[in-house]
Structures are given as structure tokens and as C-alpha cells.
Amino acid sequence: MNRTPSWKLGLLVIVLLAGLIYSLPNLFGEDPALQLSTQAVKWEPTIAQDLSTTLAKDNIHPKAVDLESDQSLLIRFQNTEDQIKARDLLKQHLGDKVTAALNLAPMTPKWLTWLGAHPMKLGLDLRGGVHFLMEVDVDSAVKRRMEGYLGEFRTELKNQKIRYSSITATNDGTMLTVMFPDKAIRDQAELGLKKLFTGELEVVSKQELNTQLSAKLTQKTLQEIRNNTVEQTIITLRNRVNELGVAEAVVQRQGLNHVVVELPGIQDTARAKDILGKTATLEFLLRDDDNDVSGALQGKIPPGSKLYRDRHERPVLMKKRVILTGESITGAVAGADSRDGRPSVSVHVSGAGLNNWKKATKENRGKDMGVVYIETKITHENIDGQEVKKQRLEETLISVATINEPLGSRFQITGLSAAEAQNLALLLRAGALPATISIVEERTVGPSLGQENIRLGILSIEVGMGLVILAMLVYYSFFGLIANAALLINLILLVAVCSLIGVTLTLPGIAGMILTVGMAVDANVLIFERIREELRHGLSVHASIHSGFERALATIIDSNLTTLIVGIILFSVGSGPIKGFAIVLCIGILTSMLTSVTYTRAIVNLLYGSRHVEKLPIGM
Numbered sequence: 344m345n346r347t348p349s350w351k352l353g354l355l356v357i358v359l360l361a362g363l364i365y366s367l368p369n370l371f372g373e374d375p376a377l378q379l380s381t382q383a384v385k386w387e388p389t390i391a392q393d394l395s396t397t398l399a400k401d402n403i404h405p406k407a408v409d410l411e412s413d414q415s416l417l418i419r420f421q422n423t424e425d426q427i428k429a430r431d432l433l434k435q436h437l438g439d440k441v442t443a444a445l446n447l448a449p450m451t452p453k454w455l456t457w458l459g460a461h462p463m464k465l466g467l468d469l470r471g472g473v474h475f476l477m478e479v480d481v482d483s484a485v486k487r488r489m490e491g492y493l494g495e496f497r498t499e500l501k502n503q504k505i506r507y508s509s510i511t512a513t514n515d516g517t518m519l520t521v522m523f524p525d526k527a528i529r530d531q532a533e534l535g536l537k538k539l540f541t542g543e544l545e546v547v548s549k550q551e552l553n554t555q556l557s558a559k560l561t562q563k564t565l566q567e568i569r570n571n572t573v574e575q576t577i578i579t580l581r582n583r584v585n586e587l588g589v590a591e592a593v594v595q596r597q598g599l600n601h602v603v604v605e606l607p608g609i610q611d612t613a614r615a616k617d618i619l620g621k622t623a624t625l626e627f628l629l630r631d632d633d634n635d636v637s638g639a640l641q642g643k644i645p646p647g648s649k650l651y652r653d654r655h656e657r658p659v660l661m662k663k664r665v666i667l668t669g670e671s672i673t674g675a676v677a678g679a680d681s682r683d684g685r686p687s688v689s690v691h692v693s694g695a696g697l698n699n700w701k702k703a704t705k706e707n708r709g710k711d712m713g714v715v716y717i718e719t720k721i722t723h724e725n726i727d728g729q730e731v732k733k734q735r736l737e738e739t740l741i742s743v744a745t746i747n748e749p750l751g752s753r754f755q756i757t758g759l760s761a762a763e764a765q766n767l768a769l770l771l772r773a774g775a776l777p778a779t780i781s782i783v784e785e786r787t788v789g790p791s792l793g794q795e796n797i798r799l800g801i802l803s804i805e806v807g808m809g810l811v812i813l814a815m816l817v818y819y820s821f822f823g824l825i826a827n828a829a830l831l832i833n834l835i836l837l838v839a840v841c842s843l844i845g846v847t848l849t850l851p852g853i854a855g856m857i858l859t860v861g862m863a864v865d866a867n868v869l870i871f872e873r874i875r876e877e878l879r880h881g882l883s884v885h886a887s888i889h890s891g892f893e894r895a896l897a898t899i900i901d902s903n904l905t906t907l908i909v910g911i912i913l914f915s916v917g918s919g920p921i922k923g924f925a926i927v928l929c930i931g932i933l934t935s936m937l938t939s940v941t942y943t944r945a946i947v948n949l950l951y952g953s954r955h956v957e958k959l960p961i962g963m
Contacts, residue, residue, distance in 0.1 A: 347948045355945055359832060365839035368451040368462040374406060374419040375426040376448035379433065381441045385413040394418065397436055403429050419448055463842045465607070466849030466923065467593075469800070471793035472607040475619065476784035477580075479600045484572040484778045485517065485565065492544065492558070493519055499539060505532045508554075518559045526553040569600065572778050577602055583619055593847070602780070619780075625756075627667040627700075630711035630743065631660040651715065651740040659740055661713050666703040671696030677768040680757055686764040688756045697752055705749035713743045714756055800853035807857045808834070811864055819871055821960035825946050826867040826939075833863045833931075833938040840930050851924035859931025865902065866939035869895040871961055884956045892944050899940060907932050 391408040394416070398405060406419040420426045430443050437443075447470065449462050467474055489512055496519060500507055508522035523529040529548060533556055537546045544558045560568070577594055580602060584592045593605040604619060631648045639650045639660050651659050671692050680687040692700055704712075716739045742757055811830065815823035837859060841848065874891030882890065910932065913925035951959070 346952045347945045352945060352949075355942060359835070359942075362832070362836040362839040364455065364458060365460045365843050366835050368449060368455055368460050369838055369842060371450040371452070371462070373447040373449050373462075374421075375423045376420065376446045377418045377426060377430055377433070377443060378446045379416040379418070379437070379441055379443055381414050386410065386416065390416065394433065398429055398432065401428070401432055403432070405429070417446075417448060459843075461842060461845075463838070464845065464847045465793070465797075466847050466852070467605045467607055467788055467793075468850045468920075469793050469797050469848065470607045471788045472605065474606075474784075474786040474788070475604040475782050476597070477602045477604060477619075477780045478783045479573050479576050479602060480779040480781070481569040481572045481600050485560070485568055486512075488568055489517065489519060489560070492540075496521065496536070496558075499536065500532060503532075503535050505535070507532070518557055521556040521558070523554045523556065529554055529556055532556060573600060573602065576778060576780060580604060580619060601783075625668065626665045626715045626717060628661040628663070628665060628713050628715060629703075629707055630713060631662045632710065634660060636660045651713070651738065653740045653743060659713065659743060661715070661740070666712075667692065667696050667700045671700070675768040677761075677764040680755060685757050686761040688764050688768045690754055690756060692752050692754075701749060701751065704746050708746055708748065710746055711743050712746050714741050715739065716741045796850055800850060803853065803857050804860065808860050811860060815864060815867075818962055820962040822871055822947075822962065825943060825950075826864055826871070828946060829867065829938045829943045830860065830863050832942050833935050834860065836934040836938065837927075837931050840934065841927065846926055846930075847923065848927075849920055849923040851920040852927045855924045855927030855931060858928060859935060862906070863931070863935035863939060866895070866899045866935065867943055869898055869902075870939070870943065874959070875961060878959065878961075884951065884959055887959070888947060888951065892940070896940065899936065903932050903936050 388410060391410050395405065395408050398418075403425050404421075405425070406421060409417045409419075411417055418429065420429065433441075434443055447465075451460065451462060493510055493512055496510055500521075506524055506528060508524060510519060510521050512519055521529075521532065523532060533546060533548055536544075536556070536558065540546065540558070543561060543564050545561055546556065546558045548556050573596055577596060581592075581594045584594060584604070584606065592607065593603065595603050597603045631645065634645045634648060636650070636658050639645070639648070640658055644650055644660075647663050648660055649663050651661055653659055675691070676689045678687055678689055679685065718737045718739075744757075808830070812827045815826045815830075817823070819826065834856075837856065841852075846852065870891050873895045874887050877887035877890045878884070907929055910925045910929040914922050914929065917925060
């Protein structure tokens with residue numbers, strides 16, 4: 344007799360119930376929603392009722408207003424028209440201190456949420472939004488590091504009282520060259536520099552050039568700089584995405600120096616590009632009152648000074664010495680100046696630059712200080728028929744004010760428009776990018792196209808599964824029905840596992856599901872054919888069932904294992920959509936092995952294991 348132990352049956356039932364629970368959230372759909380977030384204020388519990396009243400005055404009636412935290416609020420709507428109207432209305436009502444992001448909120452019942460059951464996240468091709476592929480200029484970061492070493496070389500040689508003729512960097516910034524008066528001094532410097540920069544720089548001298556010393560980055564240091572630059576860029580971009588208020592955004596590395604940014608639900612690509620791509624920071628400089636600006640206009644700019652033009656195109660001579668940079672700014676909020684109502688940015692300073700800032704403003708009381716906004720832009724020029732990317736540094740003197748008293752960790756910047764103040768505050772909060780980035784690929788997917796993709800994807804699964812079910816019923820009779828039950832359980836468990844581990848479903852992921860549906864019955868075909876063969880050889884029904892499952896197991900494991908290895912390789916070396924396809928395929932293979940062997944055997948044993956059977960309905 345073929346019997347499945349009670350404990351195993353109980354375990355299979357528990358797994359199936361868990362699969363049903365964690366796959367259920369995907370059936371409830373989503374509501375158009377508005378996500379409101381702020382860093383400037385803390386909302387009271389009455390804010391939900393206040394906003395509902397404000398919207399009702401404009402004939403907008405939300406389904407629900409949920410205060411998720413004292414700085415985050417979610418409003419659900421019946422349709423996208425009310426969603427968009429509410430966003431425009433609340434932006435005017437709440438001002439620039441609140442970020443309003445269009446979103447889709449799951450309609451999952453609270454009892455499922457309490458159990459930790461959530462629907463699968465939808466990718467860009469299913470939800471709609473904007474996709475950017477960005478290239479990080481890691482070479483500029485390497486060049487800046489070498490410029491730093493150039494300064495350290497000068498300091499170290501000065502400290503060791505070693506005379507040198509010159510220290511220069513190559514045009515590409517990858518090597519430093521130091522010239523000395525004679526070979527003996529060069530050898531002395533080489534020993535000291537090698538000891539100080541061991542593991543960071545390769546300091547070498549050439550016998551044919553007795554007075555020259557060269558230094559370049561080691562391969563390990565070079566790789567660290569490139570990796571750190573890309574990783575820091577990803578962190579900064581994530582901060583900027585969070586400031587934009589985009590839900591379920593994707594920011595991930597691709598290749599050596601590329602970053603993929605996907606913003607679901609965002610259709611305003613111009614604003615997204617403007618915020619994500621800016622490498623902006625601030626510098627605070629003192630006005631040069633010791634020299635005449637008219638001489639600078641004639642090209643006679645004093646050493647240590649620089650000529651700027653303010654927003655009214657008036658020339659202003661500033662000292663080059665920087666008393667504070669944007670790296671020391673840890674907080675920034677756009678608002679209005681309490682004295683005259685002009686747009687302003689309230690800045691919070693901390694860290695290493697704070698003490699120098701306090702000291703500089705105390706020592707220069709009564710003098711003028713300027714705020715310079717520095718932005719790196721990428722331009723494309725056509726040179727000899729080829730498009731060449733070039734960097735252009737734009738420095739704008741946004742305000743000049745008199746230091747009336749020593750400034751502390753908090754102060755205001757004025758002289759901006761409302762939009763400029765909002766963007767500057769956002770960029771300062773998110774941090775400056777460590778290197779210039781350029782957008783090499785841009786793709787926008789509309790929400791209607793996303794809905795069409797979902798419809799066609801579900802239709803493909805339904806058609807594929809329907810054809811497989813029909814073929815199994817025709818070819819294997821009642822046993823085909825058992826295989827179809829296992830196939831349905833497999834789909835439930837696949838969706839449940841994907842939802843539980845947070846897989847982002849994309850069109851390639853749906854393709855992985857369809858492929859899994861087609862492959863899932865392969866194991867049952869092997870088992871059923873083995874049972875048929877044993878029956879033809881004259882074995883009894885129970886012996887044929889036992890032999891069919893036992894002897895087909897090795898073949899099933901072998902065939903699925905090879906496909907699983909391919910899926911793991913695809914996940915390891917692929918990116919984006921390929922990873923989505925690979926992970927769904929791998930999960931599908933594992934769940935199909937479980938259902939086709941374990942669940943199918945349990946159902947067959949329950950139906951035929953305990954009774955005498957003369958003939959099996961297996962489509963002989």
C-alpha cells in the first residue's frame with residue numbers, strides 16, 4: 344500500500360494555507376493615492392480631518408486619509424482625476440515644505456497586512472514612470488584624488504626640508520612628476536615618500552632621469568576610488584529620490600561606472616533630470632575690499648582673488664579663500680524670510696567646518712560675504728563629426744551680505760526665487776554628488792501602457808495555463824486532473840514566495856511565470872510515463888505507482904537542476920529585467936519540484952493508496 348504519513352500531509356496543508364494567505368494580497372488591486380511627507384513640521388492627528396475638509400470644498404472626496412507617522416500621510420482616491428486635482432490643490436494649500444508624490448496604494452485588508460502579507464511590487468514597465476541609465480565620471484574623482492596627493496607631496500617635502508624644482512600632474516591627472524636639483528636629493532625624497540604612501544602610490548625613479556621622480560596610484564587604490572565614487576553616487580541619488588517623494592524607486596549599480604534609476608509613477612522627466620543630475624554645492628567667500636574691481640575688469644585680477652558677477656550682472660571681486668563649503672551643511676529647509684517675506688533657505692551647519700565658520704564670521708564682522716552656487720554641467724559638442732562630452736563649471740554669486748554678528752550653526756541664504764530656494768534646499772539635504780554624472784539613456788513608460796502590459800501578461804498566463812490543463816486532461820485523463828491541481832498549487836506558492844521576499848514583478852518576470860507554468864508539468868509527465876511503463880510490464884497498480892515516483896525522481900532532479908544553474912548564472916551576471924526573469928524562474932523551478940513530486944504523490948496516495956484498484960485512469 345502507498346500511504347503518506349499524517350505529519351507530512353499536515354505539513355503540506357500548512358504550506359498550502361500559507362501560500363494562499365501570502366498570495367491573496369495580489370487579488371485586491373491598488374488605489375490611486377497621494378503620499379505627503381515633510382521634514383519641516385510635525386503633523387497633529389487632526390491634520391487628516393483638516394485635509395479632508397479642504398478637499399471636500401473642491402468637490403474631491405477621498406476614500407481614506409491615513410496618518411502613517413507625524414511626518415507622513417497617505418490619501419486614497421477613487422480615480423486618478425481626483426488624485427491629480429488633489430495634488431495641485433494641496434501643493435498650494437501646504438506650501439513648499441511638503442513633498443506630494445503620486446502613488447498607488449495596495450488595497451490589502453488589514454488582517455493580511457497584520458500577518459505580513461503584501462502584494463508584489465510592480466516594475467516600471469507595468470506601473471509606468473521614467474527610467475534613466477546614468478554614467479558616472481569616475482576619472483574626475485581619480486583626478487581630484489591625485490590633486491590631493493599633489494598638495495600632500497608639497498607639504499611632506501617641506502616638512503622634511505627637501506628641496507624640489509617642481510611638482511606637476513599629467514593632463515589626465517593619473518601621474519605626478521617631481522623634479523629635484525640632483526640625484527642624491529631625489530633618492531632621499533624617494534625613500535620618504537615610499538614609506539609615507541605605501542600601498543597607495545607607486546613611487547618610482549628612472550635611472551636615465553637622475554632628477555625626476557614619478558608617482559601613480561596602485562591598482563588597488565585606483566579600484567577603491569572608482570568603486571567608492573559609484574557607491575557614494577548611488578547613496579546620494581537615493582537621498583535625492585527620497586526627497587522627490589517617489590515610492591518604490593530603484594537605484595542600483597550596472598557595470599563598472601553606470602547607475603540605473605527607475606522612478607515609478609513619475610511622468611515629469613524634466614524635474615527628475617534636473618534634481619538627479621545636478622552636482623551642486625555652495626561656497627562662502629569674503630569680498631575683496633583691498634583691491635579695486637575696476638582693475639580686475641581690465642584683466643588685472645589680484646592673486647588670491649576672483650571676479651564674479653551677481654544676479655544683476657554687477658562685477659564683484661571675491662577672495663578665493665573658502666570659509667565654508669556645502670560638505671559641512673547637514674540640513675536645509677526652503678521657506679520665507681521673516682523680515683521681508685523673500686524666499687530663503689534656512690541652513691544648518693555641523694561637523695569639521697563649523698568651528699572655522701564661527702571663527703571666520705567673528706573675525707570679519709562688518710565685512711561683506713558672498714554665497715557662490717557651483718554647478719557642474721555636461722555639454723555635448725560635435726568635433727570632427729563625433730559627439731564629445733565636455734564638463735562646464737558654472738559659478739553663480741547668488742547673494743552678498745554684510746556680516747553684522749558672528750554666525751552660528753544656523754543661518755539663512757536669500758537672493759533666490761521660490762523655485763531656486765526649493766531646489767537648493769533639496770540638493771543640500773541630499774548631499775553633493777562625488778562626481779559628475781550624465782544621462783546616457785532615458786525611457787518613459789506611460790501608466791496606460793503599464794496597465795496594458797499587465798492585462799496582456801495576465802492573459803498570457805491564463806492562455807498558457809489553460810492550454811497546459813487541457814492537454815493534460817486529454818492525454819492523462821483523471822491523472823491529468825491531479826497534475827492540474829498540482830500546477831495550480833505551484834502557481835499559488837510561486838506568487839506567495841515572490842510576494843513574501845519582495846520580488847519586483849516586470850514583464851520578463853511574467854515571462855518567467857509563463858515558462859514555469861509550461862515546465863511545471865514536465866515532472867508529472869515523467870512520473871506518469873514511468874507508471875504507464877511499469878503497468879505495461881505487468882506490475883500491480885500499487886507497485887507501479889511506487890516505482891513510478893521513485894524511479895522518476897532522479898531524472899526530475901537532474902533536469903530541473905540544470906535549469907536552476909542556468910537561472911542562477913543569469914541572476915549573477917545579468918542586470919535589471921534579466922535578474923527579474925531569473926529570480927522568478929529559479930523560484931518557479933523550486934516550487935514546481937515541490938508540487939509535482941510531493942503534492943501529486945500525496946493526492947494519488949489519498950485516492951488510491953488505501954484501496955484495491957484494478958486499473959488506473961491514467962489515459963492508457
